[in-house]
Amino acid sequence: MRSVSGSILSALPDQRGHFGPYGGKFVPETLMPALAELEAAYTDAQGDAAFQRELGALLADYAGRPTALYYASRLSERMGGAQIYLKREDLAHTGAHKINNALGQGLLAARMGKRRIIAETGAGQHGVATATVCAKLGLDCVVDMGEEDIRRQSLNVFRMKLLGAEVRPVTSGSRTLKDAINEAIRDWVTNVGDTHYLIGSVVGPHPYPLIVRDFQSVIGREAREQMLRMIGRLPDYVVACVGGGSNSIGIFYPFLEDQSVHLVGVEAGGRGVATGAHAATLVAGTPGVLHGASMYLLQDEHGQVRETHSISAGLDYPGVGPEHSYLKDIGRAEYVAVDDEQAMAGFRLLCETEGIIPALESAHAVYQGAQMAAALPKDKLVVINVSGRGDKDMGTVAEVLGVTL
Amino acid sequence: MRPVGEAFRKGRKALVAYLTVGYPDPEATLALVPALAEAGCDLVELGIPFSDPLADGTTIQRASYEALLRGITPRRCLEIAAEVSPRAGVPLLFMGYYNPIMHYGPAAFCADAAAAGIGGLIVPDLPPEEGEALQTAAAARGISLVYLLSPTSPPERIATVAGQASGFIYLVSLTGVTGARAELSEGLEDFVARVRAVASQPLCVGFGVSTPAQAARVAAVADGVIVGSRLLQVIEEAATQGRDPVGVAAAFIRGLREAMDSVPVPE
Numbered sequence: 135m136r137s138v139s140g141s142i143l144s145a146l147p148d149q150r151g152h153f154g155p156y157g158g159k160f161v162p163e164t165l166m167p168a169l170a171e172l173e174a175a176y177t178d179a180q181g182d183a184a185f186q187r188e189l190g191a192l193l194a195d196y197a198g199r200p201t202a203l204y205y206a207s208r209l210s211e212r213m214g215g216a217q218i219y220l221k222r223e224d225l226a227h228t229g230a231h232k233i234n235n236a237l238g239q240g241l242l243a244a245r246m247g248k249r250r251i252i253a254e255t256g257a258g259q260h261g262v263a264t265a266t267v268c269a270k271l272g273l274d275c276v277v278d279m280g281e282e283d284i285r286r287q288s289l290n291v292f293r294m295k296l297l298g299a300e301v302r303p304v305t306s307g308s309r310t311l312k313d314a315i316n317e318a319i320r321d322w323v324t325n326v327g328d329t330h331y332l333i334g335s336v337v338g339p340h341p342y343p344l345i346v347r348d349f350q351s352v353i354g355r356e357a358r359e360q361m362l363r364m365i366g367r368l369p370d371y372v373v374a375c376v377g378g379g380s381n382s383i384g385i386f387y388p389f390l391e392d393q394s395v396h397l398v399g400v401e402a403g404g405r406g407v408a409t410g411a412h413a414a415t416l417v418a419g420t421p422g423v424l425h426g427a428s429m430y431l432l433q434d435e436h437g438q439v440r441e442t443h444s445i446s447a448g449l450d451y452p453g454v455g456p457e458h459s460y461l462k463d464i465g466r467a468e469y470v471a472v473d474d475e476q477a478m479a480g481f482r483l484l485c486e487t488e489g490i491i492p493a494l495e496s497a498h499a500v501y502q503g504a505q506m507a508a509a510l511p512k513d514k515l516v517v518i519n520v521s522g523r524g525d526k527d528m529g530t531v532a533e534v535l536g537v538t539l
Numbered sequence: 540m541r542p543v544g545e546a547f548r549k550g551r552k553a554l555v556a557y558l559t560v561g562y563p564d565p566e567a568t569l570a571l572v573p574a575l576a577e578a579g580c581d582l583v584e585l586g587i588p589f590s591d592p593l594a595d596g597t598t599i600q601r602a603s604y605e606a607l608l609r610g611i612t613p614r615r616c617l618e619i620a621a622e623v624s625p626r627a628g629v630p631l632l633f634m635g636y637y638n639p640i641m642h643y644g645p646a647a648f649c650a651d652a653a654a655a656g657i658g659g660l661i662v663p664d665l666p667p668e669e670g671e672a673l674q675t676a677a678a679a680r681g682i683s684l685v686y687l688l689s690p691t692s693p694p695e696r697i698a699t700v701a702g703q704a705s706g707f708i709y710l711v712s713l714t715g716v717t718g719a720r721a722e723l724s725e726g727l728e729d730f731v732a733r734v735r736a737v738a739s740q741p742l743c744v745g746f747g748v749s750t751p752a753q754a755a756r757v758a759a760v761a762d763g764v765i766v767g768s769r770l771l772q773v774i775e776e777a778a779t780q781g782r783d784p785v786g787v788a789a790a791f792i793r794g795l796r797e798a799m800d801s802v803p804v805p806e
């Protein structure tokens with residue numbers, strides 16, 4: 135079963151954008167032609183050496199890739215078990231993995247002749263990455279952001295504005311990422327002629343989960359090569375946090391066919407999965423349809439989407455990518471929840487042992503990876519994806535620690 | 540159950556009203572449906588509120604949000620439909636997003652909807668490509684699954700929808716979300732003509748229609764006029780002014796009806 139599904143896994147999605155029962159295009163009719171146009175443009179760009187060269191050059195010279203794969207010696211020692219390696223997406227330009235996708239889609243938009251970009255953002259990292267790319271490519275940029283997220287990520291709001299983006303507060307629903315995506319889709323439906331929707335994770339209708347995964351897969355391709363070069367073998371575990379699922383699928387995807395590599399996705403346990411105040415979609419959700427795709431979803435018994443909670447705005451989302459939904463069902467990846475307190479512990483652990491301040495999102499993966507390492511023998515290798523740096527979270531962390539800045 | 544086709548009669552353009560179920564409260568829905576039919580509607584769409592109405596503008600978003608706060612679930616919508624359908628005098632449809640229907644189970648939902656007197660379904664986030672399960676379930680109960688077309692739809696998609704839609708085809712008047720508009724799109728007549736050339740179903744135009752003049756303009760080319768957000772605004776304004784929303788909404792519908800009837804219709 136494993137080898138059969140494994141051999142075709144990386145060929146998904148199918149023609150209709152399905153990963154098993156997940157994915158697809160559940161969108162208003164107005165957007166169907168735009169999705170077809172995007173798919174055609176993407177297929178065309180993939181086959182175009184000039185596009186690939188331009189993207190490769192920007193990733194290298196502008197975004198600072200490849201990012202380091204770094205042996206966390208003090209953290210490994212502290213945990214006393216497996217050897218821990220960190221994939222340093224926090225070192226990428228703008229401070230998170232989000233730039234990989236923003237650059238790819240930005241170039242794609244320019245290629246399609248779309249001069250206006252609409253994006254949603256939760257933590258603000260994707261908004262900053264998008265605003266950055268728009269400044270660099272000379273595109274107009276509008277970012278929808280929930281009012282609640284604007285409050286807790288005010289530094290990133292300021293960064294976006296400095297970069298020339300218009301940040302629009304979203305006041306509907308839970309005023310977080312899910313509502314920002316609703317608003318971005320409404321904008322796209324209205325301005326579809328001249329606007330590209332630059333979605334920030336592996337969610338949304340086909341072809342977005344495919345496109346974003348491909349642009350983020352640079353993380354896993356580099357990590358795989360770096361491990362082989364540095365250690366001469368593949369890791370035993372790859373651990374990454376899962377909001378919509380882009381940094382995790384980015385590092386997982388190039389390892390999908392390596393059956394010896396365990397893939398572990400870490401969701402936001404919030405105040406604890408048992409309390410209901412969390413964003414652990416794959417751990418506690420059921421299949422549904424949101425934002426244009428079929429996927430696991432946190433919903434009530436009537437099919438209404440539930441409000442979520444996480445200390446980290448970037449993980450505070452009730453859906454999750456269709457590809458992750460499928461990887462869970464077939465058992466190729468495992469998904470666990472790490473709560474707010476544990477994430478804070480992971481955050482401090484990385485600060486103190488390695489001198490690296492991770493994003494609160496990434497801190498979930500740090501905690502999980504460190505715990506797993508502690509329980510493993512010394513000859514095992516664990517790679518943790520540090521998806522971003524924590525500068526944006528200073529306000530939240532200070533608040534939790536009772537410090538007034 | 541009254542089939543959706545009953546709404547389309549020779550010599551008369553159909554007027555379709557959209558109401559969010561339970562807005563401003565369930566009693567209002569029960570009173571509004573027969574009153575709107577009496578005032579000249581030929582079909583009423585009952586909107587099932589959803590937490591994430593991404594095809595809707597602020598008016599329907601707000602109505603849905605308030606209805607949800609009042610505990611309006613898909614099951615409550617079915618109960619309300621069952622109560623009002625014998626008194627409606629016109630066919631009823633449900634308009635709702637796919638997730639609550641999928642969660643209920645498409646087959647169970649269609650069975651219960653048919654039993655509640657619902658003749659059709661409009662699911663704005665379910666294009667024909669993903670509609671197979673619901674289409675099969677609806678057809679088994681004699682329910683029409685109405686698909687939408689938009690000004691952006693190319694000829695291939697118009698042909699696909701014309702091949703699969705039942706009841707009527709919902710033409711979205713503009714590229715955008717629902718909501719009252721001061722102006723209808725310039726290309727409206729052209730869009731209707733493009734669909735008319737390949738589709739045999741009745742064509743109804745919605746999104747943005749707000750005034751008697753707009754309704755008349757639509758009635759001159761299409762088979763039906765759909766009014767939603769503006770109707771909800773009229774209801775909301777009446778309620779906040781302490782006037783009877785049912786009477787005010789009926790008067791608004793009569794105004795649209797008169798304007799539509801003033802358009803000469805070929806026999």
Ligand SMILES: Cc1ncc(COP(=O)(O)O)c(C=O)c1O
Pocket residue numbers: 230231256257258259260334335336375376377378379380381382447448449493495496521522523
């Ligand atoms: C640093 C960082 N990590 C992770 C995420 C979660 O997104 P995804 O699951 O798509 O990687 C975010 C989202 O804002 C983020 O900023």
